[in-house]
Amino acid sequence: xxxxxxxxxxxxxxxxxKYQTAxxxxxxxxxxxxxxxxxxxxTALLQTPGSAVDRKRAIEQRPANSIDTLxxxxxxxxxxxxxxxxxxxxxxxxxxxxxxxxxxxxxxxxLLETLKTQKPDTIIMEGFxxxxxxxxxxxxxxxxxxxxxxxxxxxACLEIYxxxxxxxxxxxxxxxxxxxxxxxxxxxxxxxxxxxxxKTDKRFNxxxxxxxxxxxxxLQKYKDVESIKFAPVIDDYTSDYFRRxxxxxxxxxxxxxxxxxxFNDVYQEKVHYAAFNEKLxxxxxxxxxxxxxxxxxxxxxxIEYADFEDAFHHAxxxxxxxxEKVSKYMAEYLMRK
Amino acid sequence: MIFNSLQYxxxxxxxxxxxxxxxxxxxxxxxLAASYFFYVCFDARYALLLLFSTVITFFSALLLHTAxxxxxxxxxxxxxxxxxxxxxxxxxxxxxxxxxxxxxMRLLGVxxxxxxxxxxxxVGISFYTFQTLGYLIDVYKGKSEPERHFGKYALFxxxxxxxxxGPIGRFESLRPQLDSKHIFDAERIRSGLLLIGQGLxxxxxxADRLAVLVNSVYDAPAKHSGIHFAxxxxxxxxxxxxxxxxxxxxxxxxxxxLGISLxxxxxxxxxxxxxxxxxxxxxxxxxxxxxxxxxxxxxxxxKRHLPNILxxxxxxxxxxxxxxxxxxxxxxxxxxxVLGIMTRKYTDKAKFLLKISDSSILFIYFKRLTTFxxxxxxxxxxxxxxxxxxxxxLTRLFxxxxxxxxxxxxKGLGMEKPELIVSLAAVLLLAVYEIIQEKISVGAVLRRRxxxxxxxxxxxxxxxxILFGVYGDAxxxxxxxxxx
Numbered sequence: 001x002x003x004x005x006x007x008x009x010x011x012x013x014x015x016x017x018k019y020q021t022a023x024x025x026x027x028x029x030x031x032x033x034x035x036x037x038x039x040x041x042x043t044a045l046l047q048t049p050g051s052a053v054d055r056k057r058a059i060e061q062r063p064a065n066s067i068d069t070l071x072x073x074x075x076x077x078x079x080x081x082x083x084x085x086x087x088x089x090x091x092x093x094x095x096x097x098x099x100x101x102x103x104x105x106x107x108x109x110x111l112l113e114t115l116k117t118q119k120p121d122t123i124i125m126e127g128f129x130x131x132x133x134x135x136x137x138x139x140x141x142x143x144x145x146x147x148x149x150x151x152x153x154x155x156a157c158l159e160i161y162x163x164x165x166x167x168x169x170x171x172x173x174x175x176x177x178x179x180x181x182x183x184x185x186x187x188x189x190x191x192x193x194x195x196x197x198x199k200t201d202k203r204f205n206x207x208x209x210x211x212x213x214x215x216x217x218x219l220q221k222y223k224d225v226e227s228i229k230f231a232p233v234i235d236d237y238t239s240d241y242f243r244r245x246x247x248x249x250x251x252x253x254x255x256x257x258x259x260x261x262x263f264n265d266v267y268q269e270k271v272h273y274a275a276f277n278e279k280l281x282x283x284x285x286x287x288x289x290x291x292x293x294x295x296x297x298x299x300x301x302x303i304e305y306a307d308f309e310d311a312f313h314h315a316x317x318x319x320x321x322x323x324e325k326v327s328k329y330m331a332e333y334l335m336r337k
Numbered sequence: 338m339i340f341n342s343l344q345y346x347x348x349x350x351x352x353x354x355x356x357x358x359x360x361x362x363x364x365x366x367x368x369l370a371a372s373y374f375f376y377v378c379f380d381a382r383y384a385l386l387l388l389f390s391t392v393i394t395f396f397s398a399l400l401l402h403t404a405x406x407x408x409x410x411x412x413x414x415x416x417x418x419x420x421x422x423x424x425x426x427x428x429x430x431x432x433x434x435x436x437x438x439x440x441x442m443r444l445l446g447v448x449x450x451x452x453x454x455x456x457x458x459x460v461g462i463s464f465y466t467f468q469t470l471g472y473l474i475d476v477y478k479g480k481s482e483p484e485r486h487f488g489k490y491a492l493f494x495x496x497x498x499x500x501x502x503g504p505i506g507r508f509e510s511l512r513p514q515l516d517s518k519h520i521f522d523a524e525r526i527r528s529g530l531l532l533i534g535q536g537l538x539x540x541x542x543x544a545d546r547l548a549v550l551v552n553s554v555y556d557a558p559a560k561h562s563g564i565h566f567a568x569x570x571x572x573x574x575x576x577x578x579x580x581x582x583x584x585x586x587x588x589x590x591x592x593x594x595l596g597i598s599l600x601x602x603x604x605x606x607x608x609x610x611x612x613x614x615x616x617x618x619x620x621x622x623x624x625x626x627x628x629x630x631x632x633x634x635x636x637x638x639x640k641r642h643l644p645n646i647l648x649x650x651x652x653x654x655x656x657x658x659x660x661x662x663x664x665x666x667x668x669x670x671x672x673x674x675v676l677g678i679m680t681r682k683y684t685d686k687a688k689f690l691l692k693i694s695d696s697s698i699l700f701i702y703f704k705r706l707t708t709f710x711x712x713x714x715x716x717x718x719x720x721x722x723x724x725x726x727x728x729x730x731l732t733r734l735f736x737x738x739x740x741x742x743x744x745x746x747x748k749g750l751g752m753e754k755p756e757l758i759v760s761l762a763a764v765l766l767l768a769v770y771e772i773i774q775e776k777i778s779v780g781a782v783l784r785r786r787x788x789x790x791x792x793x794x795x796x797x798x799x800x801x802x803i804l805f806g807v808y809g810d811a812x813x814x815x816x817x818x819x820x821x
């Protein structure tokens with residue numbers, strides 16, 4: 001009798017233990033889900049405002065399918081193509097989604113994200129983005145902040161960065177921005193946006209106006225060229241991402257145009273532009289993509305080397321007058337073809 | 338793979354899950370493999386050194402047990418001692434003694450270039466050497482039976498939560514736990530995780546943030562004056578406590594997840610009311626090691642009491658680092674205690690005359706404050722990067738910079754104002770927490786609260802670590818005691 005009672009007690013203890021363990025696992029899952037929500041909330045509250053976040057918010061606030069022409073690229077894109085000018089001529093809704101230092105790998109994933117809500121009929125891709133994201137540079141990584149956290153983003157980060165730590169840094173913007181607790185203005189701004197109290201300027205179209213002229217300091221500004229560390233590269237890696245973009249556009253019936261924004265003669269020499277241009281022409285031709293290289297169209301656009309002070313902010317980026325000329329030409333090109 | 342890294346978070350999660358999935362008989366093998374993997378992550382080459390030390394002490398203990406006579410026993414014991422301490426000497430002390438010898442010879446008029454070895458100090462060498470020597474001494478004295486299973490002994494030496502910086506385990510308490518059956522206990526897991534969280538707050542939120550100011554002052558002593566050193570020294574006193582006890586919390590918490598209890602290493606040391614009291618609460622596993630294996634064999638407080646204290650603290654200083662600054666630090670701590678004992682009858686008399694009761698709260702806090710000041714002063718010797726820096730700091734320590742308060746600027750201290758505010762708030766909260774802990778267990782109180790309250794506390798711990806922790810780009814910092 002005693003043995004039976006003991007057996008029954010030990011059985012019920014085992015069952016209790018099992019239930020306790022199961023309960024612990026269930027509670028742990030719920031707790032982890034709550035922690036995840038807290039992570040997302042903190043990410044949203046602490047994210048550093050900047051180009052990627054601004055553009056993400058601008059796109060978020062636009063109604064679905066409200067962009068007809070989408071411009072993608074890096075600073076060469078957002079300093080060169082003024083959507084307002086292009087809209088006037090084409091009558092279409094244009095948005096410039098260029099981000100600082102953006103390379104083609106991240107650009108591809110940002111494009112995928114944008115295409116979740118937008119269905120442009122034309123994409124203008126500025127070709128200076130041909131390059132690989134370098135793990136040592138914060139600017140590249142921050143461009144990924146335009147994508148919401150999720151498995152897609154995680155997959156993209158792991159694909160871009162072979163180093164798992166760099167991939168993690170890119171994925172978890174909170175890891176980079178948690179120190180923003182020291183800047184109440186950032187938290188306040190993010191909170192306002194989250195509560196819908198601070199709408200990003202609806203007129204924001206992604207164009208970044210650079211208004212200074214080179215004037216008498218032209219020569220000095222030319223010296224900027226010396227500090228250029230990056231040149232566009234067409235290799236297997238960048239070509240692969242380009243082909244993915246081409247495929248994506250074909251699948252969705254989007255017209256893709258590759259452009260090269262103008263930059264000065266010294267700069268061209270520095271980045272071995274002739275060799276790059278040859279490769280780019282070959283690549284676009286082989287993929288059947290239109291190429292509009294503004295460095296070959298100075299005369300047509302109305303820019304001359306001697307005229308740099310009216311068109312360029314400095315050696316590589318256009319000022320607003322230069323951007324106006326290029327944007328007009330681009331818009332007319334879109335209308336023509 | 339340091340404790341305050343994501344790699345470790347993944348590592349320990351995986352280890353705990355697999356540990357409880359695996360059958361009992363294979364768990365020790367799994368833990369041994371995990372421990373060596375953990376150690377190899379620091380430097381694969383030194384895993385061989387760890388293995389060598391394990392082999393030597395394992396077989397020496399067996400030989401000691403089978404020795405035919407006392408002479409043979411002593412021979413085996415001394416040989417093993419020489420080999421183990423020899424390894425420690427080569428890796429940790431050779432350059433120090435070689436340079437010191439050259440300095441002494443230079444004073445005698447003989448100049449030569451001292452021989453120096455370019456060796457990286459293996460992680461945890463001082464800790465595991467002392468752990469194995471403690472075991473060997475226990476076997477030699479007949480307090481412990483020698484371990485006959487090499488694998489399980491290797492696990493005792495290399496157990497990953499404690500290999501890098503302790504607590505220095507005792508064979509009789511740790512060894513039986515390593516292969517006894519541990520069932521999954523949700524309450525124990527919760528308490529282990531909470532302890533890990535507490536350790537991370539101490540390390541990432543307090544220690545590493547205070548380190549910003551401390552490093553800025555101590556790394557450029559020529560630029561700073563008395564008040565800066567005073568602030569930096571108080572901050573360093575908190576930093577080193579939070580750094581080391583934070584590490585220990587994570588180590589004990591990690592072991593607890595596996596059902597293994599490690600020795601308590603810190604017991605709110607700054608609440609000690611004397612220097613001796615401080616040392617009963619600070620790095621307990623090392624202090625008790627010195628007490629059991631050095632102080633008592635030397636005669637303890639029965640004979641040569643005061644010289645024994647000085648000798649033990651000199652040895653403790655040398656254990657911490659091969660530098661004159663550490664030796665002075667150890668000596669100073671010994672000296673405080675010797676002076677305390679020598680003047681006890683006068684202080685007792687003064688208390689009697691002034692009618693001061695030992696149980697008076699005011700007097701307890703007065704003693705805590707004076708103890709803190711004395712200990713903080715000794716940390717200057719510990720933190721100074723070199724003997725040259727130490728001399729400079731001591732000469733500038735009592736200089737008064739009158740414009741400091743008039744033109745108060747935290748940037749001069751290497752810290753932004755919000756960081757200083759958070760640091761001070763964290764230190765204050767820590768002090769309150771420790772005072773409460775001294776009377777009641779906060780963990781036990783929390784366990785009795787409803788789930789919503791408990792979860793709110795857990796979430797707050799996570800949020801504080803994420804928000805105020807010093808981590809991210811170029812910010813991952815090693816634990817101070819890893820270099821010992």
